[in-house]
Amino acid sequence: MSGGRILVTDDDAAIRTVIREALRREGHVVETAASLAEQRRALADFRPQVLVTDVVLPDGNGLEGIDEVRRHDPQLPIIVLSAQNTFTTALRATEQGAFDYLPKPFDLSELSRAVSDALAAGSRHEDVAVPDTAEDLPLIGRSPPMQEVYRTIARVVANDLTILILGESGTGKELVARAIHDFGPRAGAPFVAINMAAIPRELIESELFGHERGAFTGAAQRNAGRFEQAQGGTLFLDEIGDMPAEAQTRLLRVLQSGDYMPVGSARAIRADVRVIAATHQDLNRMIGEGSFREDLYYRLNVVPIPLPALRDRGDDVAELARYFLDRAAADGLPRKTLDAAAAARLAQHGWPGNVRELENLMRRLAALGRDPVIGLSQVEQQFAGAGATAAAGQSLEAANLGDAIEQQLARYIASYGAALPPDGLYDRVLGEVEKPLLKLVLAAVRGNQLRAAKLLGLNRNTLRKKLTERGVGPQVRRPD
Template sequence: MPANLLLVDDDPDLLKLLSMRLTSAGYHVTAVASAEDALAQLDVARPQLVVSDVQLPGRDGLALFDEIRAHHPALPVILLTAHGTIPDAVEATARGVFTYLTKPFDGKALLEKISQALALGAPAHKAADGDEQWREAIVSRSARMAELLAEAKMVAASDASVLICGESGSGKELLAQAIHKASARADKPFVAVNCSAIPEALLESELFGHVKGSFTGAVANHRGLFQAADGGTLFLDEIGDMPPALQVKLLRVLQERSVRPVGASESIPVDVRILSATHRDLDAAMAEGQFREDLFYRLNVVALTLPPLGERREDIPLLANHFLSKLGEKYGKPLNGFAPDALKALATALWPGNVRQLHNVVEQVCALATTPLIPLALVQRALRVPTVEVLSFAQARERFERDYLVGLLKMTDGNVADAARLADRNRTEFYRLLQKHGLTPGRFRADTPTAE
């Protein structure tokens, strides 16, 4: 389905040109010539994006944006501005406009901004049919992830061992589960173990099992995870953290296809497919003697690398909305989505903790949300980003000038001659500046209790 765009401009020639260009790009365009017509159109049919000129007859594009923000806060708006209205457009961007383009603008730039705005508001991926059920837990639409998932599905058809590489929190276990679901072992167990989370003394028993009395505390026979996964898939997460002594025993299991529980005299055959994952550089670990080369080649028959979240940014809005929907149910809150500026902040943030960090941020905003639409301030709080007041250049200059004059008057105890000399200005000009900012020198004398 083509996206619906509402185009607002009082120039009939430009309106016609833009309509033709956007229609040829595959969009469904509704074109109107005024803010009033645009608001009437919004009452009839809800577009997915509004593109409006700033200078309109009657109510201008900024007033139109304020109306849209009040009644349709999740609807993204792009402003088209002439040079004279750039400060207003910049201020509007700080208030939540998705972006602005300066006339004359490049057609490709407009199409790119429209694509980005629509991506921010797009719904999360849903598995459309049975062929996609295997990867339904992986929310994505990026080309990078599409290539990876195509490789994963091909690998799933074989029984080859797969090594999944990627940063912490990037979703390695989800990919392993997807490979299992796409394989012939899908109806058999999927068993996961984090090799770095289990103490070395217990890891061997957890993997291979033990017999009663084999060590202190072994009060009964225990089936290890290899036996629990028999016929299915065993996922060894953070394999790079496995102790060297245990690497030798794991290699023997992979070669012999059987396990010997701790304290047992006989081996037990197992039929298990091995998927493993690591965030470590195993080449460097092998060079340092911390990881066995023969085990590496056993595990690394096929290597898949998950990109960090920062390299698949088009997936961030999808993931954020997906998590918001799930967590809204968890917290019993009717959450409708993110405000456009809030979603933009998520999409442009740094994510050193990857998808796991994004989930944590969305969970925090869900827990604290008091309105159905998540505002920018709440996202900034969860991201630990200080809220910055965005001023125009003229406003910033005015504020600096006043603060500078106040500082001089405090320093000179309200003596205008001394303050003017420090500012390298004559007294007449200095008095004019004080008058402009409503500052009275006498109020800064030490004997005046109302000094600013």
């Protein structure tokens, strides 16, 4: 593509120069402006084909100035640059009709691609409503991985594309799903979440699609499934990798046709629902193993949103920690602050439980101790205690499966504290603990099921049943 006319507005002369020279090397004609006033004159005299603008300018806000730009040229593509790298900034840029949003610092190659795309596509304006409470959501962080998450959310909130959120447990998958719902056109309708790992296999279809009275033994009355409850809104299917094969087939049919039938009914119901799914599992591996349908994967994975693990966004830890301390104070716990040494130690931690682990730690620290400032020694004490618990949990020779699950349940209750969920905790722990425990034991005995059953305190047939239910494949067997 031949070059275009690009106007760059930024109050930093060095940034203007770097961008101008980089875009000129790409064959573009570039003019620059240092303020909104200079931008107005350039819009009239230079008539750019793309505007690249900073947010904070000496005589106003670049986002608020977009309305004025639109009156001058309604079709002008606008690329917003900002050092205010928050979730709300990305959303407001989209709300104002920006073609793209790039957080500072940015790669010049990324800016060059955005300019080329803007020249090719022309103007793009999507209807995105940003509530005043946007900053109340703990989508917090200025790290590059989180900036990419913000940008993706901002691009998809205004449409009904199916989304697959990928990430380790505790990274905030449901929070992202809620943000997409709350800031999109379905915000006034229900947001309904269901965790596939917490629902017994034989009840999943009834939970999703509902059932009629008398559809099966015990169905004394009609039940509205989650699709019906979410009508007009968003259905969040958490841990989609744990959905059994039969339910996968029915879900695929709904996504293809848009209709579903409650169990025991011959009447199809139109599903006016946006579907967002999430998993911590490797669905591509599961497809190869035959435990997840490939065609369903492609139906769900229209827009993937990978969430970074907290260990990959260490620069965000202190900001998140202070946010959770403020939330704890709002919930009635003592107000605490974090000193610099404690914040630095938190940033160095590996966070196997991700953001959920950090939130629980902050609530414990807020509840413990009398000092209003949390110091390094308090953080170290908490990490030492958690390490001892983890080491004890790795001793398999003395514990059977039931004992291990009960111990993990007790640890969950202790870690949640005042934030303990009211229902479904045991099922959740069972789903999260049983499968990895089975894998760990089988690996330890090199696939010898007789030894594994003895170690777990199960008979061999029960072990085989659990391996099938949890989708645990054969392990390498040690030669006799």
